Amino acid sequence: MFEHRHFVITGGSSGLGLALAQRLVREGAQVTLVARNEQRLLAALDTLRGESPAAVVHCRVADVTDETATQDAMAAIAAEGGAIDGLINCAGVMREGYFETLTQQDFREVMEINYFGPLNATRAALPFLAAQGQGGGQHGHKGGAPAAWLINIASVAGLTGVFGYTPYCASKHALVGLTESLYYELAPQGIRVQLVCPGEFDSPMVDTLEHNRTPENRAQTLSIPKASLDAIADDTLTGLHKGDYLIVPTRQARLATLGMRLVPGLSRKLMTRTLARVYRGPATRESVEPGEQT
């Protein structure tokens, strides 16, 4: 399905973005990684080439919060790597803390990266993705390989509320809303829109979070056991192959999110009980700076 198709992956230098790049390359795709730090991008290219010496892989430095820079990057990617068949919006950051200890700036930064970042990258890539769909009259959600893909990496935190994740949940809910609407708007252009909502998994983002995490957040997020990066990436790829719109990697996360949707009142009651057992609250954290978590 992905052989000789060209995917641009924002956040492709680390964690899930890199793990997806590795899998797509193994299936014969060409990938271009986008992130801010050039050293980490080059290291990621070395990893990909080390695993698959024949891989066609490129990278481009860009901050997805910068609309103009993202437009320029996408144009340069198309000029260097040719037609763009897919965009995977994976760049993201996390802040965790009590609502009272997080600043307005934390909320703005998380929204800029996790919501406006994918929005900017989607706007920049859309002409290239749409060009792949032109002429075929193919619907993005019909069976087989679509003309193009838009794949947004949100989170289980985009489907429910999470203690300590007020900025993160808000940004991921916004991304889910954008993706839901684009599903309908882009399919007639031959673009398959897919939404990936993982629970917590091992990655540099989570390693940083562990240093200064509220006990309430730990209790709630770990109600779905932390998954390995490989399990998340493998399940995501399976969902992409199947053409599922909503991909919730790992069986445990699928069961948990199903419960949240089918019996939301019961889910809230059970979580409230879990949180009451560990509750400390913002009074214990007044002197702690929330700090960036990625």
Ligand SMILES: NC(=O)c1ccc[n+]([C@@H]2O[C@H](COP(=O)([O-])OP(=O)(O)OC[C@H]3O[C@@H](n4cnc5c(N)ncnc54)[C@H](OP(=O)(O)O)[C@@H]3O)[C@@H](O)[C@H]2O)c1
């Ligand atoms: N880890 C989890 O438990 C978890 C759970 C659910 C969902 N997710 C989501 O999965 C995605 C990947 O998470 P991860 O844990 O794999 O993260 P990660 O290892 O921390 O990687 C984040 C990537 O995003 C890039 N990035 C961050 N800000 C950027 C910006 N402004 N412009 C361009 N690139 C930027 C980073 O590179 P630079 O810093 O060099 O730019 C890096 O490549 C995120 O969207 C995250 O919200 C993660």
